[in-house]
Amino acid sequence: MFGLKPDAALELPENYYVLDDYEKGIARWCDGCGDHAVLASVQKLCREEQLDPVKTVFVSGIGCSSRFPHYMNTYGFHGLHGRAFPVACGIKHRRPDLDVFVITGDGDCCSIGAGAWIHAIRYNVNLTVMLFNNEIYGLTKKQQSPTSRIGTVSNTTPRGSILPPLDPMQVTLGVANASFVAQTADWNPAHMHATIKAAHAHKGFSFVHILQRCPIFQPELVNELTSNRDNICYLKDDNGITVSEDIEKTFKHSAPHDPSDINGARQLAASEEKIYLGLFYQGKNKENYDDYGAHNLGVTVEEKTAMLNAEFDKYGI
Ligand code: SF4
Numbered sequence: 166m167f168g169l170k171p172d173a174a175l176e177l178p179e180n181y182y183v184l185d186d187y188e189k190g191i192a193r194w195c196d197g198c199g200d201h202a203v204l205a206s207v208q209k210l211c212r213e214e215q216l217d218p219v220k221t222v223f224v225s226g227i228g229c230s231s232r233f234p235h236y237m238n239t240y241g242f243h244g245l246h247g248r249a250f251p252v253a254c255g256i257k258h259r260r261p262d263l264d265v266f267v268i269t270g271d272g273d274c275c276s277i278g279a280g281a282w283i284h285a286i287r288y289n290v291n292l293t294v295m296l297f298n299n300e301i302y303g304l305t306k307k308q309q310s311p312t313s314r315i316g317t318v319s320n321t322t323p324r325g326s327i328l329p330p331l332d333p334m335q336v337t338l339g340v341a342n343a344s345f346v347a348q349t350a351d352w353n354p355a356h357m358h359a360t361i362k363a364a365h366a367h368k369g370f371s372f373v374h375i376l377q378r379c380p381i382f383q384p385e386l387v388n389e390l391t392s393n394r395d396n397i398c399y400l401k402d403d404n405g406i407t408v409s410e411d412i413e414k415t416f417k418h419s420a421p422h423d424p425s426d427i428n429g430a431r432q433l434a435a436s437e438e439k440i441y442l443g444l445f446y447q448g449k450n451k452e453n454y455d456d457y458g459a460h461n462l463g464v465t466v467e468e469k470t471a472m473l474n475a476e477f478d479k480y481g482i
Contacts, residue, residue, distance in 0.1 A: 186218055187211045189238040199351030199378035200230050200297060206296075206358045207238070207266070210365060217304040221264045224253040226278060229304045230269035230297035230377070247278025247355075249454040257290050258458035264365075265296040272302045275331050286340040287371045288454035295361065296333055296372065299379035300386060309390075334434035334445065337372050338427065344451045345370035345443045346430065347406060350376040353390050355412040356399075356442055357427040361408055363444065369453055376440070390440075400433070400443025418440075 170315025187208045195198045211221065221239040223229035227246040240263075244252050244398050253267045274282050274296050280310040281331070285292070301319065302308040308321040312333065316325040337346050349360040357375065364371035378387045399416035400406070413419070418439065422429060430445035461469065 178381075182212055182215055182216075182218065184208055184212050187216075187238050189236055192236045194229060194231065195381050197378065197380040198229070199299070199375070200233070201353040202354055202357065203230075203295065203297065203361075203375060203377070204233065204236055206354060206361055207233075209358065211237075211239075213362070214365065216264050221266075222253075222256055223266045223268060224249045224256065225268040226270070226273035227304070228273045228297075228302070229299075229379075229415060230268055230270045232272060233268040247273055247276065247281060247363055249273065250278060250281040253292050254285055254288060254290045254455070257292060257455045259462075261291070261455055261459040261462070265292050267292050269294070269296055270303075270310075271296065271298040271300060271312040271333070272308075272310040275333060275336075279311075283336070283340050286337055286372065287342045288383060289342045289451050290455045291368055291453055292370055293361070293365045294370065294372050295364075296374050296441050298333060298374060299375040299377045299383055300330070301379055301382045303379050303382055312452065333374050335431065337374075338431050338434055338446060342451055343372070343446065344425075344448045345371035345444075346374075346446045347372070348374045348376070348440075349442050350390070350397070350440075351378055351408070353412075353415070353442070355408050359406050359408050360442075360444070367447065369451055396440050398439040398441050400441050400445070402444070404441075405444040405445070419462055 167428050168330050190245050191200060192204055218239045222335050223234040223237050223239060223241040225234050225243050226249040231243060233345055234243050242252055245336045249269050257265045276425050298312055300310060300312045307319050309317055309319040309326045311331040314330055325378040332347055339342055345364060347364060349357040360373055364373045376390060380387050394417040397419050398418040400422040401419045402422055402424060424447045427446050433441045433445055
């Protein structure tokens, strides 16, 4: 039957994790919300990479997407608004053996959390960061966010927002020591999965900007983004995010881009012609601040005390 010998058995390691090992509860996001697709992709990544659930941490701030850690059967920290980065950096500093993911939304990251975001990029701490950008505050029922487009009608901008939006890609690419900057869309699960996977494989602060659907408060925007294939362009390079030929065919446009070219990356991010999906920039061998933070791990309390006393003695008068 099915070409299998009767005594055939799958050889699995003793602790092989399946999807069930990463799933927890029923996600309370609206039907059609892009967050569901990201959650499914991340759980799949965890299984593919066989991440140990007790050595994996999801840290978030506040917002719809920040409920993410509740739905992962791993460690998690659903923290304060805009403060996912300091928590995640602290965890990684003291426990470099853990896989640490940051989940943040456009309001959480680009408004109240902007300072923490910028310095976490510069510190290049080894985190996998996913910014869910739906261009609106969804959890608090439709206020303009820093990434809302001009003219966005919301509860705080009933006549349409007037300020130009902040572009998370341009900001990230503008910070010194940025090391991995990519953009994807939740309605293309294959591309999104390849992007998150590449981000997780990168050593350093991997920033994934996810165009995320909020059909409840941004239905027109969702419709425009998902129905107009002319707007989207797939970035192609052997060192970039690669997808199968079948998936590549789903893009109407593609363009070559060498991800080691940071000036080219900045031009793509600033372009108003198209929305580019793929790896904008990857810089390898950049300084990782967490490497320094982890220097003294493994020393005894007595050794630490002696080191501290030796430092204090330098200032003795
Ligand atoms: Fe998702 Fe929008 Fe619903 Fe929030 S309000 S769960 S972002 S669809």
